[in-house]
Amino acid sequence: MTVTIREVAQASGVHVSTVSRTFSAPHLVSAETRGRVLTVAGELGYRPNRAASALTTGRTHNLGLMVSDIANPFFPPLIKAAQAYAREREYHVFVADTDEDPQAEEELIQALAKQVDGVVLVAPRLTNRAIERLSLDLPFVVVNRKVRGLSTVLMDIAQGVCEAVAHLVSLGHRRLALLSGPRGSWTSRQMRTAAGEAAARHGAELLTLGPNAPTEDGGLHAAAAVRDSGVTGVLAYNDLVAIGVIEGLDALGAHVPGDFSVVGVDDTIAGRLNRPKLTTIVMPTPAAGRTAVDLLLQAVDEGGSRTAALATLETSLVIRESTSAAPA
C-alpha cells in the first residue's frame, strides 16, 4: 500500500539508487532521468520515508521543543513561530509539555533523543549538570537561561525592567514592589538584579515579595501583602501575576491604576485583553522561537564543532492602562 523507492525505480526503469539520488542529490542525476523519475514518482504518489533515511544519514529532520506549560499564554506564540520557521527549513517539531517537572523533562528528552536532530529547551527546570550531561548526546539550544557550552537565546529582561522602573518613577512612585517568580527561576533572578540596580539609580525603594506561583492565583495571593507593604508601584513576574494582583487588590477595595500602578511581563494575549489593559514588558517570543530554531539547525549542521552562540533579544516597555500617576 505504501509506495517505496523500489517501485518507483522499477516503474521508471532505473536502479533504486538513482531514484534515491533524484531526491537527495538531484545534481548527480541527468536532467532527463531526473525528469522521468520525478513524473513517475508523482503518478505513483511516492513520498520519501524520512524515518528510513534517518537510519542511514543520521538526520531525522525532526526537532524537539520542550516547554514547561503549553497552556501558559507565554509559550504559544513561541511555539507557533518555532514551528513555522522549522517547517520552512523542512523540519517538523515534537512539542513536549513537561508540566514544570524536571524528571518528566529528562524522560522526554531521552525518549525523543533518537527521533530528533536536536532540541530547544525553553526555560528548562533541569539542573545545569543534567543539561550538560544530556547535551553530550544531542544538540540543545536553551532559551531564557544560560548553560555553559550551549547555544542560548536570551530575552534581555534587564532592558525592559529598567524602562519599567524609570516609567514608574517618572509617574511619582518612590516605593516599588517586585513580585518575584517561582523559586529557582532564572528570569526572576535577572529581574531582581535589574530592578535593584534601576531602583538604586533612580533613588527609589525596592521591596521583593515572593516567591509567587507564575499564575493568576500567585498574583491574587500576593495582593494583601502588596496593599500592606506601603508601595504604590508594582512590577509583577509576568502578566498572569499582574492580572491576579490587580484582581486581588480590587477585591480589597484598592484600584489600579488609581491607587496602585502595576506592570506585567510577557505581553501575552491575556494582558492585552485585560481591563485595565496591562502596561507590560514585551518579550519577543516569536523572534525567540525563530532564533532558537536557527541556532539549533546551525548546531546540527556543524556536527560536533560546538560553537556556543549567544543571541540576545531586546525587551521593551509598552505603556497601556495599568499605570498612572502615584496617588498624592
Add this chain to the structure above:
Amino acid sequence: MTVTIREVAQASGVHVSTVSRTFSAPHLVSAETRGRVLTVAGELGYRPNRAASALTTGRTHNLGLMVSDIANPFFPPLIKAAQAYAREREYHVFVADTDEDPQAEEELIQALAKQVDGVVLVAPRLTNRAIERLSLDLPFVVVNRKVRGLSTVLMDIAQGVCEAVAHLVSLGHRRLALLSGPRGSWTSRQMRTAAGEAAARHGAELLTLGPNAPTEDGGLHAAAAVRDSGVTGVLAYNDLVAIGVIEGLDALGAHVPGDFSVVGVDDTIAGRLNRPKLTTIVMPTPAAGRTAVDLLLQAVDEGGSRTAALATLETSLVIRESTSAAPA
C-alpha cells in the same frame, strides 16, 4: 557513540534477537536471561530506537495533532491534554499549526504521514473529500467536525447555546444577535442552527451578523453593526470575538453588561481574565484532547477494521459578569 542492540547482545553474551525480545516480547525470554540483559542494557545506557523498529513493525509510536492556530487560546488546553495522555500510552506527538490554510494542512499531513501512526485533526479546514482521500492511508480522528467514516469527537455546542439563549431571554432580552464565525466553519453552522431553534422556542428574535474573523478584531469590527441592529443580547462565535465586541461597544459609548449582554464560547483563559469576566459556553477542550487520542489509538490498534466511533461531549453555560438584565 549511540548504544545499539548489538552491543548489549555482545556484552550480555546472547544473540541480538534475544535482546530484541527482552524489550518487545519479554515473556518469550527466560527470567534469568531477561534480568541479565536488562542490567547490562541499563549499565550501557541502551535505549531502543523507535524509528528503526518502526521500519519493521510499522508502528512509530508517534501521533500528529493538527490545529489551525496554536496561538488561539482555545487550543493549548486541548494540546496539553492530548499530549499528556499520549505520553501515558507511550506515544509522542507532533504538533502542527496550519495557520488556517487548507493547503498547508494537506502538506503537513502528507509530510507527517510516514512518521506517525495516526493524526488528530482539530476543526480541519480541508474539504471532506480531501480528508476522506487522505484517510485511506492513515487513521484520523476529527474533532469538532463530522466526516463520514471517521471517528469523531464533538463538543455539543447546541446544548450550551440553548442554555445561553434561555439565560439571555430570562434576563429580558428579546432581540438577540449571533456573531457568526468564519465562512465554512462547522461549529458556526451548528451554533446558528441551535440558536435559531432556541430563539424560536423562547419567542425571541434572532439576527445573524457575520461572517466574522475568529479574533478580537473580528469582534471589534462587528461592534457598530451590533449597536445599530437593535438587539440587546449577543452570542459571539468565541471568547475572542466576545472580548472584541465588548471593547468595540465600549469605544462607541455602549457598555457591557449595562447596555448589552454578551456571551462568549470556549471558556478560554482570556475570557476568564477579562473585565467584565465573560459569561461563556464552556468547551471541554482537555476532555476532547484525551478522547481524540483515545479513539485514535483504538483505530490504530484495530488496523483496517475501521469502526468509526462518535464521542459527544457536553458543553454548558457558565454565568459570569458580561450578562445582566436587559435595559428597560
Add this chain to the structure above:
DNA sequence: GTGAAAGCGCTAACAC
C-alpha cells in the same frame, strides 16, 4: 528458550 538469517526503506561508497 535461543540463535540464524532475511528484510523493513533508504543512502553511500565504490565500480564501471
Add this chain to the structure above:
DNA sequence: GTGTTAGCGCTTTCAC
C-alpha cells in the same frame, strides 16, 4: 551518470 553492494537498528519467521 548509473548500477552494485553493504549496511543503518531493529523485528520476525524459522530452525534447533
